[in-house]
Amino acid sequence: MSDMTDHVDLFVIGAGSGGVRAARMSAQYGASVAIAEEFRIGGTCVIRGCIPKKFMVYAAGYGEGFEEAKGYGWLADNIRFDWATLIAAKDQEIDRLSGIYRRNLGNAGVSMYEERAEITGPNTVKLIPSGRIFTCGKILIATGGTPRKLGFDGEEHTITSNEVFHLDSIPKHIVINGGGFIACEFASIFAGLGVKTCLIYRRDTVLRGFDYDIRTHVHNELIRQGVRVVTHANIKAVKKAGDDLQVVLDTGVNIDCDQVMMATGRVPATDGLGLETAGVNTSRSGAVMVDEFGQTNISSIFAVGDVTDRIALTPVAIREGAAFADSEFGDRRHSFDHRDVASAVFTHPPVGSVGLSEHDAREEFGDIDIYKASFRPLRHTLSGSAEKYMMKLVVRASDQVVVGVHLVSDAAPEIIQVAAIAVKAGLTKAEWDETCAVHPTAAEELVLMREKYVPDPLEDGEAV
Ligand code: NDP
Secondary structure, eight states: OOOOEEEEEEEEEOOSHHHHHHHHHHHHTTOOEEEEOSSOTTHHHHHHSHHHHHHHHHHHHHHHHHHHHGGGTOOOOSOOOOHHHHHHHHHHHHHHHHHHHHHHHHHHTOEEEOSEEEEEETTEEEEETTOOEEEEEEEEEOOOEEEOOOOOBTGGGOBOTTTGGGOSSOOSEEEEEOSSHHHHHHHHHHHHTTOEEEEEOSSSSSSTTSOHHHHHHHHHHHHHTTOEEEOSOOEEEEEEETTEEEEEETTSOEEEESEEEEOSOEEEOOTTSOHHHHTOOBOTTSOBOOOTTSBOSSTTEEEOGGGGOSOOOHHHHHHHHHHHHHHHHSSOOOOOOOTTOOEEEOSSSOEEEEEOOHHHHHHHHSOEEEEEEEEOOTHHHHHOOOOOEEEEEEEETTTOBEEEEEEESTTHHHHHHHHHHHHHTTOBHHHHHHSOOOTTOSGGGGGTOOSOOOOOTTSOOOOO
16 A cells, blocks of 8 residues: 555546546646546547447448449459458557547646546545555546446356457357347448347347337348347357357247357446445446536536446537536536437448437427438449438427437438537428438438328337
């Protein structure tokens, strides 16, 4: 145990997206700031989340791209994929990005400690293993989340998104458990890379929480991509024999494979953080409970990002971190507005979504108008692919404001960024329609849909 004691205005625990932004900005406002990180500077998004995942999405996209190119006259024979090349290139870029985060923190004057931090009181933090102790004016918890464990027999033979970026070789047959962001994205990635892929989901349609048309569209596209989607099933056990695995489902079905990836959600990373010692209130899921300004029930302790279990997205954590720095060390007290945050799911084709789903809008406003289109994009008339796109607008009937936009299309994540501006600005359907189309694009559909969608009375309702 060391007798080293330092004082800082702000101690940040966790050098991911939210923590780094808050630390840098607070230091730039003149605060003395220290940050601790027990894994790697950059956090989940940079090290084992959004960025390496997106490289894999690009890699997988080429697989189908080579096939489709034949329809356009390309002779793409003898195409091979080399996993080791992808992993090495990805690792090199992640190292570079982590280095940039490190340099930016250093340039802002933030002291970095690459060890674990534990809160020992409302204004004290201890580093482990060095034993260095800090007294601090404020503490910011930005420790993110960690994959949920389910506790079945043989779970130790499975991987999560923590390990998937470092596999020595590409699986031959992977079973993925879950139906959320990570499960759907990796099912698409592995299928695109030519891996035999099976998705196990406990309900009937993936991407619960999204608009039902997005859910059914993505579900069907996964199947079209060749993913075997097994619904209403849970993993009971995973048995290992040499390099082979057997997944035992509670439906009585067994599936042989060589890799099992659990993507059954993430839980706030608060274990051993000292929250009880400091008296910080947590929710049943272990999330740090905060008010709109990120402040906990202990006035000197704040939290931002996934650890608060609000919206677990990088840009949200960054905005929460920035609002914290502005409010506590700058000259502008404000909070981040969590409404109408756009999101993307990088399946193939990907999803873009902002605002309310049809179901939620109906619950909130009663009377709503729906405009939607499902179509084969121009590109695929020659490529031969059966892939389809879906575009949908949810409009509040009373004032014709567009309150939700839901897309599944090649460029959906790019389009939705711009559509989110219109939704956030509260533009009406007539104002969307006044905007002249860009032709020929898929996105032009968004300003050309004139016919209200009338549901078929025999149509199934919202799935669970
Ligand atoms: P999600 O919450 O998106 O999905 C979790 C999935 O696991 C759901 O399908 C859920 O089923 C299922 N599940 C939960 N508990 C169990 C259980 N006990 N047994 C079986 N299945 C279970 O989590 P992810 O891990 O996919 O992603 C975590 C978060 O990270 C996301 O919510 C998102 O905010 C963020 N993220 C964002 C990405 C992006 O922006 N593109 C990409 C990846 C992650 P059910 O539907 O029944 O609840």
